[in-house]
Amino acid sequence: MTQAPTTARQTALERFKELMRELLQLDLADLDFGIYRLLNARRSEVEAFLSEELPRKVDEAFAGMTDAEREAAAAEAERLAHRAREALGDDAFLAGDQPNPTYVATPSMRAYVAARERLDGIVATDEQKAEVFNHLHAFLSRYYDAGDFIPHRRYGRHEAYAVPYNGEETLFHWVNRDQHYVKTGERFRDYAFRIAGADMRVRFSLVSATTARDNTKGETRYFFPLTDDVSWDADANRLTVPFEYRLPTGAELTGTTGAKLQEALLADAVDAIGHHAPDAATRAALIAPDPNRPGDDAPLLLRHLRHFAKRNTTDYFIHRDLGGFLRGELEFYLKDQVVHLADLDGDLGPRQRMLRVVRELAQVIIGFLAEIEDAQRRLFEKRKFVLRTDYLVTIRCIDRDVWPRIAANEDQRRAWRELFAIEPDEIGADEAALSAFFESHPTLVVDTRHFDEAFRDDLLATFDDLDGMTDGLLVHGENYQALRLLGPTLAGKVKCIYIDPPYNTGNDGFIYKDRYRHSSWLAMMSERLRLARDILSDDGVLFVSIDDNEVHDLDMVLRQEFGEERYIGSIVRATGTTTGQGSGSLGKSYEFVLAYAASQDADVGGIALTAKDQLRYRGEDTRGRYSTLLLRRTGNQDRREDRPSMFYPLEAPDGSEVWPIGPTGYESRWRVGPRRYRAMVENDLIHWNRDEDRWVPYFKFYLEGRTKRPSNLWTDLAGNKKASIELRDLFGSRPFETPKPMALVRRLIEISMNDDGTILDFFAGSGTSGHAAIDMNRIDGGRRKFTLVDFGQYIGNLLVGRIQRAMYSPDWSRGKPARLPAESEIYNSPMIVKFVRLESYEDTMHNVRASDWPQLRGAFDSAVEESQGLLNADGLERPFEYEIEVLTDDGPRKQKVDLVETFNLAYGVHIERIQVWTNEVDRRRYRAASGHKDGHRLLILWRDMVEPPLDPQVERTFLEERIEPGAYDEVLINGDSAVPGITSLDPIFKRLIEEDR
Incomplete structure (x- = not known):
């Protein structure tokens, strides 16, 4: 049997289907991660959509349009035939409405013939249908690149692309500006x-x-x-x-x-x-x-x-609004590629017909693609769950009656040996020896991950202000997700942000899409900087380390996110080593630190004087060492006419008058007016020198509390080799390749915040920022807090290990503590550091299962809505049993979610106490977290509503007895409650999880 020849329509359709299969990765059936699992689960329906539904829609669209056009064209032809009969007579037409050759040249008959030809030409040809698929292929292929949509905004045949521009004086743009960068896991x-x-x-x-x-x-x-x-x-x-x-x-x-x-x-x-x-x-x-x-x-x-x-x-980016972008681009494509100016001079009917069909079909496909992209966007942007919360607590903060339970834990003993070189026999076996050891090691760190949940509950219940006593927060999670979750808790409290992001050298671990290296990096940095900006306090400052590979692009992003007026400066820091000495390039011996202020309220403070600086303080009196400065103004603006009120006589020690006269005899001026001068005399701040035959006045300024304004060239700090030495001293090896020296972070903290406030580092690496804050607190008695975020596999041993070592001892050598802290250092050491592990975007995607939704459209929305990762409302009935699957090296495994901590962080609650209440009637346990938010007293209750079965009256009696009337402005509980004045937290939690940025 001879096979029928392939038509133009079939060829174009197959070409378009291949593009869609590539776009949706349908050619790789074994991809079982992310959105591809859902696509493969509905693979047959997607294929049916491409092979059957789309061609049918093309036929239906053309049929509907041609029927309507034919009806209108037939009516027009009938009208013109009637007019021709009126003008030419009854013989104007022969049989079958054929024009009489005698009248074909007349205007009325020519109009009828043209209308009849238009009517006969209204048919949907195979070539026209093929052109529809060719246009769809041409349109979509403009924006697709190996698993990602790249938002190239098209402009025309000469200037190929357009960028969104609103008339600003300058504009910085990159191709992925409207997209999330997701390749950080x-x-x-x-x-x-x-x-x-x-x-x-x-x-x-x-x-x-x-x-x-x-x-x-x-x-x-x-x-x-x-x-x-x-x-x-x-x-x-x-x-x-x-x-x-x-x-x-x-x-x-x-x-x-x-x-x-x-x-x-x-x-x-x-x-x-x-x-x-x-x-x-x-x-x-x-x-x-x-x-x-x-x-x-x-x-x-x-x-x-x-x-x-x-x-x-694949999947480097997720578009924030793919549907809106493609619909806007479609309108331009239709005007630029489907309808041309030359068409205006001819019969517009076929072009209009083509435009309508292409638009109708493109809208269907855009809707389908946008639903898939929006499903991924929702899952990426949703606030991630806390999977586990642990605490690092110094032994001095723990009640003595708990000490034996701690000492009996073999895992904790092993950790002390690995971390602090404490041998088991040093701790002692009997209670007296144990007490003596813990008393002599008050900064010994207890890690709750070595203990069961009951121990952790008992321990937390002993603290009256848990968040107040918590000096640090360590977050194991992707930094975008961490900033999203921590935003409500940290907003307005962070006075200093220091980050050391990947420099995008191509060899620093940053994963970028081929041909989009710089735009990948900018997409990653810009949205994280935007979140960081919103977290900073009004007087906060952001510092970013960078080298000259990306310094210019980074500065443009910072100016865009913070505003040009918030630029403080670019610090040039000597690294102490020279790199990049390849042929044709200069070696690099420096890096930059870009500094931006959150608002006009922010300022950069002074730095401590060096020993060399202090040499100028040669005078000394009962108030301490001092230096002097000539009271007469020198340099610019030193003339009497510049400030006439500052030209007046002073009384010298011998009673003579002294006037401000310049070295060449001109009338100069003093630095201060008469009133300020008298105050300085009363405070003994004037010093007189006898210079030849005249008296010369100086004013004194004292060394105590004196700082100096930092310049933007820092060559006096230890370089990167010192950072490696610091890590070797802590660990006995070098577990991290690119640490920053603590001296750098200490100086940044020094000039940006006082002795309180929080420093945030969301590219924490080895934990230098946290260690620097601990060091500074020990030195000056400050209460600086720190929040460190990182997603590396090394975080448990490296970052957490470093913080534990820093908590325990100020000085280390070859991986062992060189000494225990002095008495003053003990009380300035951290009390509690919290460590939370977050769900990843990959985990979230993994927990989406194919939906039973009967149609292809809506199936992805339905799957996302039913996902455990998006907070399944039914799961809140048993909050302590809420589970998701997380991805590990050993494959997926079930993991309980810490909904209590997730809610506290997302709601922005300052937690004072966390207790466990037990109702003796039904043995139901309630986790009660009390604290405050925005000046309001708050109590948050959690309980299992299924086991044991909930009796509303029993619960009401218990809670009304337990909660003191008027003690709280708001009481929340999971699920519903029969207790008056208690509100369900479920809708609040659901809103927080998916709250727009």
Whole structure:
């Protein structure tokens, strides 16, 4: 049987379907993360939408339009035929309404013939339908790039792009400005999976290129498995496969590029990696098909290699309003590409018909794509859950009767040994020895993660002002998500923000989209700086370390977010080392710190005087050392006419008059007026010198409390090598590659805040900012608090470990404490530091399941709405059992959510006490958090409403007895309550989770 020839319409449709499949990643059925899981779950419906519904909609659109057009055109032709009969007579037409050849040249007959031709031409041809799909393809392909929509605003044939511009004097723009950058999760760099039936894991780890490669080609980077460097760790039962992500060399290009080259690189590596497996059975499992995916012949290892590569090369951005963007661009496309000026001179009917159909179909597709993008946006922007809350508490803050329980905990004892080099036998076995040890080590840190929930509840109940006693907050989470969650709690309290973000050198761990390196970085920085700006107090200052790779772009973003008038300055800091000494470039021995103020109320204070500065304070009296300054004005504005009121005589010690006369005899002036001078004399601030035959007055200024205004060139601070030494002293090794010296952060704190307030660092790295705040408090008795945020896998051992070491001892050497704090230092040391772990965006996406929604449209909204990650209202009935699945190296696992802490942070409550109340009648436990918010006293209650079954009357009796009338301005509880005056927190919580930025 002869196959029918492919029509133009079919060809165009298939081309458009291929674009949509690529756009939606439908060609990769094994992608089971993020939105792709939902797409694959509705894969058949998406295919039906592309193959059946879209062509049908094109036919229906053309049919509807042509029917309406034909009806109108037929009426017009009938009207003109009637007019021709009136003008020419009854013989104007022959049989069948054919024009009489005798009259075809007359105006009325010509008008009828033209109308009849228009009527006959109103048909939807195959070519027109093909053109619709070609236009849809051309329109969407403008904005799609390997898994992301890139918002290129088109302008025309000459100036290709337009940017949104509202008449500002200057405008700084980057291509991803309207998008969220989402590629900050640690799992996007490292990936692990477990082999079924074998107690081992395979881990893929992205490493930096160790050597520069010449002759690199193109702009697209690829994943290169380093098969010669695959390693087997028998102790951990782990096979590690390192990767480089880089441009290929000319020799590595095999004639293919893009996805085909990446597939070839991965496929070729399967056997080589398998040879490193510890035994034949493991190797066989790696190269065999996945037993959990029947019908898929790809080796298990190859499937995971593809998965790893795809995770790192797609979904860099989420558009904040994809639908609005594409609809606006569609209107321009229709005017620029579908209807042309030349069409105005001809028959506009076919063009109008095409425009309407293209617009109608494009709107359907835009709606579908926008629903998918909006689902991801909602999940990215929603405030993330706190998964776990722990506390680091110094032993001096804990009641003595709890000490034996602490000493009996073997995990805590091991931690003390690893952290503080405290051997078990030092602690003592009996109660007297134990008490003596804890009394002599008052800054010993107790970590609640080593204890059960009951211990933590008992411990927290002993504190009367928990947040007041909490000196630091450590957050393990992506910094955008942390800033979103912490915003209500920190707003107005942060006086100093210092961050040391990735410098976007290409070798610093920042993951960017090929061809969009700078715009990826700007998209990441801009929205985090915007959130940080809103957290700063009115007198707060932001400092950002950066090198000259991105300093200019960063400064433009800061000017945009803070305002040019808030620019304080650019500090040039000597790093102490020279880098980047390649051919054709200058070596770099400095970095910048850009400084911006939150408002006009902010100011930069002085810094302490150096020993050299103090040498000028040579005078001394009963009030201390002092220096002097000539009372006569010198330099500019030193003439009598400049300030006539400051030209007056002074009485010298011998009673003579002294006038302000300049060195050449001109009439000068004093620095102060008569009233101020008399006050200075009364306060003994005037010093007289006898100079030859005349008296010369000076005024005294004292050394005590004196500071100096900092310049923007800092060459006197320790460089980066000192930072590495500081870490080696703490840990006995160098666990972090790019720390900043504490001296730098101490100075930034010194000039931006007094001895209280909070410093925030949301690129915390090794925790230098927190350590610097602890150090300064010990020195001057301040109560500076710190909040540190980071998402690295090292946070538990490095950042938390550093803070614990800093809490315990001021001085360290070779990984051991050099001394215990002195008595004054003990009371200036931190009391409590809180550590919270946040849900990640990946976790949120993972908890979305395919919906039972009957139609494709609305299915993604429905899936998001039903997700545990978006706060399932039904789950609030059992708040202590609320669970989500989190992604780990061992695969997904169930994790309870700390809804209490999540709500407290999102609502911005200052918590004073957290207690557990037990109703003895039904044994129901209530977690009661009391505190204040915006000057109002607040009580927040949580309880399980299912186990035991809730009896409203029993609860009412208990709570009315427990809560003192008038003690609180607001009492909230999960679920509903029969107690008058108690309000459900559920709608508040739901609003907070999805609250717009």
